[in-house]
Amino acid sequence: MTLYARMEEAPDDAAFIAAALGDIARARGMSQLARDTGLGRESLYKALSGEGNPSFGTILKVIHALGLKLTATPAGPS
Secondary structure, X not given: OOHHHHHHHXXXXXXXXXXXXXXXXXXXXXXXXXXXXXXXXXXXXXXXXXXXXXXXXXXXXXXXXXXXXXXXXOOOOO
């Protein structure tokens, strides 16, 4: 399942989205991600476990290091 699909599945579940990023990070290599973000490998494991509570700054660093782009679109009529 892609990150986009996971975000569509649970758009309000921050832990679920962080865990999805963690899955991608582990698949690409957590050690390299730690180097690319300047964050500790163990802190990344914790933050992206679904049990952690990463800061928005951490999420942005991870997204950037993974070569992803965060965009916002209107949610639609309320």
